[in-house]
Amino acid sequence: MDTKTQYDIFKEYVESIFEPAFGWILNPIFHPVNDFLNQFYRPYAMIAALTLFIGAMLWVNLILKEEYVNKGRPVKAFYTDLRLWTIISMLPHVLVYFYFNR
Amino acid sequence: MEQYIGLSNIDLFIIFIYMVGSLILGSYCTRYVDSVEDFFTAGKALPFWAIGFSVVTSDIGATDFVAVSGAAYKYGVAAANFDWLGSMPAMVVAAFVFVPYFWRSGVFTIPEFLGRRYNSAVQFINGLIWAWLLFIGLSMMLWITADKLIFTILGWPQYPVVFLTAAITGIYTISGGLTAVVFTDVVQLIVMYVGGFSLLALTVWEVGGWSALESKVLAMGPEYANHFTLLLPNDTSTPFPWSGIVFGLGIVMAIAYMSGNQVVVQRTLGARTEWDAKGGMLFAGLLKSMIPLMVALPGLCAIVLVPGLDNPDRAVPEMIRLLMPPGLRGLMFSALFAALMSHISAQLNSTATITITDIVGQYRKWKGHGPMDERRAVFWGRATTFIFIVTSAILAKPIGDQDSIYVFSQMLLSLFQGPIFSILLLGIMWPRANSKGALAALGVGVPFCFILNFTPGVFTISDPFLYVAMYSFLLSFVVCVVVSLLTKPEPEDKIRGLTWGSVLHSDEAQAALNERVGS
Numbered sequence: 194m195d196t197k198t199q200y201d202i203f204k205e206y207v208e209s210i211f212e213p214a215f216g217w218i219l220n221p222i223f224h225p226v227n228d229f230l231n232q233f234y235r236p237y238a239m240i241a242a243l244t245l246f247i248g249a250m251l252w253v254n255l256i257l258k259e260e261y262v263n264k265g266r267p268v269k270a271f272y273t274d275l276r277l278w279t280i281i282s283m284l285p286h287v288l289v290y291f292y293f294n295r
Numbered sequence: 296m297e298q299y300i301g302l303s304n305i306d307l308f309i310i311f312i313y314m315v316g317s318l319i320l321g322s323y324c325t326r327y328v329d330s331v332e333d334f335f336t337a338g339k340a341l342p343f344w345a346i347g348f349s350v351v352t353s354d355i356g357a358t359d360f361v362a363v364s365g366a367a368y369k370y371g372v373a374a375a376n377f378d379w380l381g382s383m384p385a386m387v388v389a390a391f392v393f394v395p396y397f398w399r400s401g402v403f404t405i406p407e408f409l410g411r412r413y414n415s416a417v418q419f420i421n422g423l424i425w426a427w428l429l430f431i432g433l434s435m436m437l438w439i440t441a442d443k444l445i446f447t448i449l450g451w452p453q454y455p456v457v458f459l460t461a462a463i464t465g466i467y468t469i470s471g472g473l474t475a476v477v478f479t480d481v482v483q484l485i486v487m488y489v490g491g492f493s494l495l496a497l498t499v500w501e502v503g504g505w506s507a508l509e510s511k512v513l514a515m516g517p518e519y520a521n522h523f524t525l526l527l528p529n530d531t532s533t534p535f536p537w538s539g540i541v542f543g544l545g546i547v548m549a550i551a552y553m554s555g556n557q558v559v560v561q562r563t564l565g566a567r568t569e570w571d572a573k574g575g576m577l578f579a580g581l582l583k584s585m586i587p588l589m590v591a592l593p594g595l596c597a598i599v600l601v602p603g604l605d606n607p608d609r610a611v612p613e614m615i616r617l618l619m620p621p622g623l624r625g626l627m628f629s630a631l632f633a634a635l636m637s638h639i640s641a642q643l644n645s646t647a648t649i650t651i652t653d654i655v656g657q658y659r660k661w662k663g664h665g666p667m668d669e670r671r672a673v674f675w676g677r678a679t680t681f682i683f684i685v686t687s688a689i690l691a692k693p694i695g696d697q698d699s700i701y702v703f704s705q706m707l708l709s710l711f712q713g714p715i716f717s718i719l720l721l722g723i724m725w726p727r728a729n730s731k732g733a734l735a736a737l738g739v740g741v742p743f744c745f746i747l748n749f750t751p752g753v754f755t756i757s758d759p760f761l762y763v764a765m766y767s768f769l770l771s772f773v774v775c776v777v778v779s780l781l782t783k784p785e786p787e788d789k790i791r792g793l794t795w796g797s798v799l800h801s802d803e804a805q806a807a808l809n810e811r812v813g814s
Contacts, residue, residue, distance in 0.1 A: 204749065211750040219746075219753045223766075227755055230538045231529045238526040238537035245384040245545050257391060264395075265568035275573055279387055282581040286383050289584075293372055293525040 239294050246283050246290070253279045299450035300616045306625030313486060313629040314463055317479050317636060321467020324475035331672035334472035335403045335648045337565035341477055346575025349480035349562045351582045353641030355487065357440045357634040360590050365607035367594030371522030373535045374594075375587035379525075380540060383580040385549035390576035392795075393554040394563045396723055398572045400793060403564065404645075405557050405719075406653040412722045412793050413730040415657055422653025424711060425557055429646040431694060433639060433687040437461060438695020440635045448612045449628075457691045460635055465684035468640045469677050473565050476640045483633035484582070490630025491589025494611070497618040498596035511599045522595065534758040543761030547768040551716035557645045639684075647679040710748065713767035714740030721775050726794040732779030740771030 253262060254276045266273045302310075328334050341349075366374035402408045406425060410418025441456040467475045502508045512519050521527055526537040553559055553576075566572035597610035600617065604610060615627055651672065659667070667675065687694075714737050721728040744767040747753060754762050 207749045208751050211746060212752065215746050215750045216752060219750055223753045227529070230536075234528045234537065238528075238541070241537070241541045242380055242526060242545070245380065245541065249384045249387040253387060253391060261395075262391065262573075263570060265570035267568070267570070273570070273574075275390075275570070275577060278574060278577045282577050282584070283383060283387070285581075285584055286379055289379060290525055293523055295524055 235294075239290065242290055243287060246287050250280055250283050300448050300612065300624070302449065302624055302628070303621035305622050306628065309622065309625030310629050310632065313632065314459075317482065317633075318463050318467060320482060321471050321475040321479045321640075324467070324471030324478055327474045328470075328472050328673065330669045331667075331676065333474070334673050334676045335644075335652070336561070337473040337477060339565055340474075340567050341562065341565040341571065341575070342567060343571040343574035343578055345477050345481055346562045346566055346571065347578030347582055348484045349477040349637075349641075350559055350575065350579035351586070352480040352484045352487070352634075352637040353476075353558050353562070354583070355586060355590075355634050356436055356638040357444055357631045358436070359586075360491070360631060360634065361444060361608050361611050363587070363590040364594035364597070364611045365609075367591040368597050368604065368607040368610045370533045370535065371519070372525055372587075372591065372595070373521070373527050373533060373540075375591045376525060376535060376540050376544065378583055378587045378591075381544045381549040382553070382583050384545055385553040386576050386580035386583075388550050389553040389560075390573040392723065393719070394560070394572050394576060395569055396793065396795075397560060397564055398566060398569055403561075403652045404649050405555055405560055406649060408793075409719070409722065410653070410657075412790065413718070413733050415660070417730065417733060418653050419657045421715070422649050422657070426646055426649050426654060429558070429642045429649070430683060430687060433642050433646065433683065434691045434694040436635065436638055436642070437687060438691040440631075441691070442695065443608075444631065448615070453692070457688050460632070460639065461684050461688035464636045464639045464643065465681065468643050468684070469680045472676070473561065473644055476637075476644050477562060477565070479640065480637045483637040486626070486633040487630045488585070488589070490627040490633075493623055494593050494614060494619065494627060495589050497623075498593045498600065498614050501618055502596050502599050508596060508599065512595060515598065515602070519598070522598070530755060532756075534756055534761070536756055536761075539756070539759070539761030539765070543763075543765035546765070547713055547716060548761065548764045551712045551719075551764075551768075555712070555716055555719050557649060558641050561641075561645050561648060643680055643684055646683050647676055650679050650683075651676050710741055710744040710763075710767075713744060713764045714771040717768050717771035717775055721772065721779075723793070724795050725776075725779075726790055727784055728775055728779045729782060729785045731782045732775040732777075735778040736771040736775035739774045740767050743767050743770050 259276070262275050263273070266275075271277060327338065327340075330338070332338055363374055363377075397405065397408055400408055400411065402411070404422070404425075406418045406421035409421055437457045437460065438453070441453040441460070445451050445456050446453050467479060499505060499508065502511065509523060512522050521531070526540065527533060527535055529536040529538055563572040563575055566575060593614050594607070594610045597604070597614055601610070601613045604613070615624060619627055655675070656666070659665075666672075717740065718728070718733040718736050722733070744763055747763045747766060748760070753759070756762075
């Protein structure tokens with residue numbers, strides 16, 4: 194049974210036009226990029242992912258000014274310090290990515 | 296395999312109590328609505344914890360329980376990347392880069408912010424796009440949940456479920472505005488956690504614990520070898536290659552979603568202080584990190600307990616049918632209704648806010664009319680909410696049954712996300728970005744996305760939406776920078792208080808912004 198939706202038909206039609214029209218420009222640009230990226234997996238994937246988490250923690254804790262990070266806080270106490278909150282919310286993720294790196 | 300799951304009287308009673316409780320709580324919040332600011336941004340009185348709960352709840356739909364679990368059944372834990380790497384870093388960036396600017400500028404919507412930063416045409420076009428996407432999303436979510444979830448699992452007829460959900464959600468959203476939406480969200484997330492974690496505990500127990508789950512799944516064959524790997528190689532057959540996850544999802548799509556999606560950001564605009572706005576986002580990130588535990592892990596357990604399912608989306612329904620006793624089933628279905636209702640109320644409130652602020656408001660401005668008075672604006676806010684919920688319920692089947700409309704809307708959203716994020720980011724971070732650069736970025740970036748998405752053979756994976764978002768963002772970014780440098784900068788007065796340095800370092804700029812907002 195043919196279960197094609199209208200979107201599938203639309204997609205096939207557009208693809209039939211775009212492949213000859215743009216494939217010859219896009220493929221030589223993106224295929225080498227794909228091949229280049231395919232060379233990298235471990236440990237680069239892990240390093241890149243951890244950079245997002247650790248980089249964000251370092252940015253908030255070391256680069257942003259404390260007065261900007263905590264502007265408007267109700268009480269000046271350690272538990273209202275959003276720099277600490279950032280670390281607490283990020284660390285479980287770092288551990289999870291280490292655990293599932295196999 | 297049985298087709299439907301039966302519910303006992305105790306289950307039905309729990310669902311009934313949950314529905315009535317939500318209605319009473321939401322309607323109670325009506326007493327806090329006196330002005331348009333109360334209706335659309337909860338009178339700027341929300342504490343961080345309510346914002347955190349609400350951000351997470353408005354993001355999780357009932358279908359996520361089924362779809363994410365199905366994806367975990369099929370692809371493994373890599374499906375959880377969307378709630379981990381695709382959330383927390385983006386929420387930190389949203390909390391400290393975007394949210395303070397939105398909150399300080401006193402806007403009700405993101406298109407309104409873009410209108411102030413660039414021009415009113417950008418605001419109007421963005422408003423139209425978002426109102427359309429949110430309205431389609433409302434109808435789709437109502438129908439898909441009623442049809443693909445409730446009808447498929449319980450056998451209940453679709454239209455009564457659509458109208459019952461729309462009526463309850465509509466009543467409290469119309470009467471209590473954002474305050475009602477947020478405080479019912481708090482209760483709904485608690486219900487979701489109780490239901491979801493009950494299912495997780497039962498499934499992991501049944502499998503024999505975590506170690507047993509791992510060893511049993513990995514022993515099932517080489518096709519399950521990557522089921523416990525979060526970052527998959529680039530040449531994976533799944534839609535989740537690591538470079539797409541890290542760069543496309545983590546850096547572009549997630550930040551665009553957390554910083555540029557009205558439904559997410561509107562809660563922070565209602566914060567009582569800037570600290571609550573930022574803290575609410577961080578707290579939401581922590582709460583959200585637990586979502587995969589209750590939506591993805593039961594899918595992994597299902598591999599062991601019900602192997603060989605033709606349709607992976609049957610994983611959660613089968614777990615409920617096999618493992619949950621009467622009473623807990625009622626709780627689990629209350630959790631699914633909670634996810635549906637919170638999603639609907641959030642989209643409804645945001646659609647009304649954008650319609651009144653960015654579409655009707657701009658139209659009145661162009662026609663030379665002044666802003667509406669408070670009572671009229673609240674009345675029209677409620678009337679718009681009523682019209683949207685009734686229309687979306689009536690059109691739920693015609694729109695929801697057409698997979699094409701949903702897929703097309705999602706495709707459009709993915710086409711706009713990279714380019715819109717580039718102009719939003721440059722708009723805040725780079726004072727030199729101007730309206731010509733922004734329009735050029737949209738003009739080049741959106742067609743580029745379309746071409747990249749529909750030219751087969753460019754990427755090796757089957758559904759390259761992560762790569763499309765990444766490359767369209769990069770191109771739009773470059774175009775905006777180049778065109779802005781080649782054309783005149785925006786007048787300093789226009790952008791004062793709306794860009795990074797001017798708000799961060801200059802009290803004078805903030806005072807000028809406050810004065811402009813006040814006028």
